[in-house]
Amino acid sequence: MSDAVHSANVDIPRVDAVIVGGGHNGLAAAAYLAREGLSVLVLERQEHLGGATVSALAFPGVDAKLSRYSYLVSLLPQQIIDDLGLDIELVRRRYASYTPLPGSDTGLLVDHGDAATSAASFAAVGGEPDAAAWSEFYERTARLAGAIWPTMTEPLPRRSEIREAVADEETVRDFLERPLGEVLERTFENDLVRGVALTDALISTYADAHDSDLQQNICFLYHVIGGATGDWDVPVGGMGRVSAEFARVAGEAGARTRTGAEVIDVRDGEVTWREDGREHRVRADHVLWAAAPAVLDRIRGLDPEPVEGAQVKVNMLLDRLPELRDGVDPEAAFGGTFHINESYSQLQHAYREAQNGRFPEPLPAEIYCHSLSDPSILGQALQASGAQTLTVFALHVPHRLIAGTDAERGELQQRVFDSLSSVLAESIEDVILRDADGNLCVETKTTLDLQDTLEMTAGSIFHGPLSWPFAEDDEPLDSPARRWGVESRHEGILLAGAGSRRGGGVSALGGYHAARAVLESRRNER
Ligand SMILES: Cc1cc2nc3c(=O)[nH]c(=O)nc-3n(C[C@H](O)[C@H](O)[C@H](O)COP(=O)(O)OP(=O)(O)OC[C@H]3O[C@@H](n4cnc5c(N)ncnc54)[C@H](O)[C@@H]3O)c2cc1C
Incomplete structure (x- = not known):
């Protein structure tokens, strides 16, 4: 490929494929296409690659590399890791x-490794009958996962095929046709148990449990099908490691990347950018x-x-884990996803508050401690001191209120x-x-920060509303x-990021599907 950077008014160079956006999806597409011998140019507006899949030294003079935006991996298929030879290690968390x-x-502890502790915990929060219902509920989502997950690296299946x-x-x-609130209310008696299950439906999805457009169901589905288990794992080294691996394999395959390159027009196969x-x-x-x-x-x-995100993300570094009011071991409480003020009625109340133009009080949030599962993101001295990272993802703060x-x-x-x-035995500020x-x-x-830095429109972390991972029967x-779910509204331009049909989250599926569509169309032309 000749040097693709020319000013206007000179001969315009050409490449086989231009990819706009150097997030992990763009890099995945670049890797797949370059490996097939295509000349590929990736244009990224920021001064670095990775998009929302990055680690950052967020605090001056502090040797801690935080996953600044995304933090857990579930939807990245092993097939993509194997195809591209990505050197990525994912760690399973002991506690759900x-x-x-x-x-x-008191509180509800769901422990993957100890059914008896989990059962006792359900009883302690007044949800004894829900312990068995919980297992049955997630056996049903496992059934969905088993049917849907293997199709994610294939062309879109039809709804009837999934059925x-x-x-x-x-x-x-219950999961694909009726509002999720119905099955939750029918299955679980306990408000807290219902809430824990509902949270997966509300990640950056501003919805009521009973909304008829089923956006909450779609969000929930993507949270329970990853790897056919729905587990959310910790990327060792942080999210920056994940995108760095995609960048490495794309580069090794011959793809070229330009950072500080903002695309300002795409027309008739010509891409214009400012650098x-x-x-x-x-x-x-x-x-x-x-x-x-x-x-x-x-x-x-x-x-x-229309597109709208509805979350606030807070990253922090603590000198130690805080003590909890209920005396639960902080390593267990923070070892999985820690839900705060996320009972079902609190989540529904928070939605109504936001609908009425107010930030919810209390703010429902989930917390995750990366360094418990993977201390490698902290420098040696911080590790030795007992320091821990904490990431908070707060719900129901829609962009319209910002x-x-x-x-x-x-x-x-x-x-x-x-x-x-509100759930600690001490103030969080005292341990930061x-x-x-x-x-x-x-x-x-x-x-708004996400929109300004990453061009994530209205802070939508999935680049728009999520879609079912299958096509309707008459589509x-x-x-x-x-077929690959990467059609855009613009002739000749394919979607290759989170905004494609099955692309939301750190999955590389948007890039993979777009690359497969390109390769298929080239084969058809021959
Ligand atoms: C706070 C937060 C937490 C999240 N948590 C998780 C999580 O734990 N697990 C998970 O699976 N997902 C999570 N997500 C979602 C996930 O990070 C994204 O869906 C995914 O990273 C999108 O990847 P992408 O490559 O499609 O797009 P992005 O990562 O958004 O990358 C797009 C790139 O395009 C660039 N760009 C934009 N406009 C232009 C232009 N005109 N010219 C050139 N370049 C341009 C941007 O600068 C950006 O680098 C989270 C997201 C956020 C923001």
């Missing part, structure tokens, strides 16, 4: 989750859009489809602290480390782009 019962000194593979009409109805204050252009047989689809709509003058002032960010951060401290400048080691990312699947 811990959820303090609001206003009490047949699940082979259980009741499960199909170092100048405009550059390249012609490509294939244009793959691995950034948010709404950005593509904007630069091509099309009204974007004004973007510093005071507002401070208010949201304080609400996260208050929510967290300070950086070299004497400031608390805390960073807070609103939906035309008459082109490679449609």
Whole structure:
């Protein structure tokens, strides 16, 4: 490939494929295409690759590499890891989750490794009958996972094919056809137990459990099918390690990447980008859009489809894990996903609060401690001192409520602290480390921050509303782009990122599916 960077008004160079966006999906597409001998150019607007799959030294003078945005991996198929030879280690967490019962000194501990402890814990929160119901409920989601997960690296199946593979009409109805709230309320008696199950439906998905558009069901489904088990694992070395591996294999296969390169137009197979204050252009047989689809709509003058994220992410570094009010071992409580103020009624209340234009009080949130499963993200001295990282993902803070002032960010951060401290025996602020400048080691990312830094439209972490991982029975699947679920609203441009049909999350599926569609269309042309 000749040097693709030319200013306008000179001969326009050409490559086989241009990929817009150097997140992990763009890099996955680049790797797959370059390995097949295509000349590939990846254009990334930021000064570094990785998008939302990055680690960062977030605090001055502190040797801790935090997964700044995404933090757990479930949806990345082993097939992609094997195909590309990615050197990625994922660690399974011993505990599934811990959820303090609001206003009490007890909580629900779901322990993968100890059924008796889990059963006792259900009883302690007043949910004894729900222990058996819990197992049955997740046997049903495992049935869905077993039917759907193997199709994720294949062209889109039809709804009827999934129905047949699940082979259980009741499960199909409860999870794929009726609002999730119905099956949760029918299956579980206990408010806390219902809430723990509902949280998977609300990650960056602003919904009521009974919404008829079933966005909450779709979100839930993606949270229980990964790897056919629904486990969410810790990437050793942090998320930066994951995208670095995609960048490595893409580079080794011959793909070229340019950072600080913002694409400002795509038209008739020509891609224009701005870099170092100048405009550059390249012609490509294939244009793959691995950034948010709404950005593509904007630069091509099309009204974007509605999209909205609804979360606040807070990263912090602690000098030690805090003690809990209920005396549960902090290593167990923080060893899985720690739900705070996420009972079913609290989640529904929070949604109503936000619908009425208010930040929820208390803020429902889930917490995750990376360093318990993988201390390697901390320098030696921090490891030896007992320091731990903490990531908080707070729900039901829709982008429509965000004004973007510093005071507002401070208010949201304080609400996260208050929510967290409500279940602790001490205030969270008392155990947060300070950086070299004497400031608390805390960073807070609103939906607006995600939009500004990553061009994630309205802070939607999936680049838009999620879609079912199958096609409807009457849907035309008459082109490679449609068969692989990567068709965009723009002729000749394929979606290759989270905004593609099955692309949300750290899965590399958007990039993989787009690459497969490109290769299929080239074969068809021959
Ligand atoms: C706070 C947060 C927490 C999350 N937690 C998890 C989690 O734990 N597990 C999980 O599976 N998923 C999680 N996600 C979702 C997941 O991170 C994303 O869905 C996924 O990383 C998207 O990858 P991508 O490569 O498609 O896009 P991105 O990572 O968004 O990358 C797109 C890239 O395109 C670039 N770009 C945008 N516009 C242009 C342009 N005009 N020209 C050139 N480049 C452009 C952007 O700068 C960006 O680097 C989380 C996301 C966030 C934000």
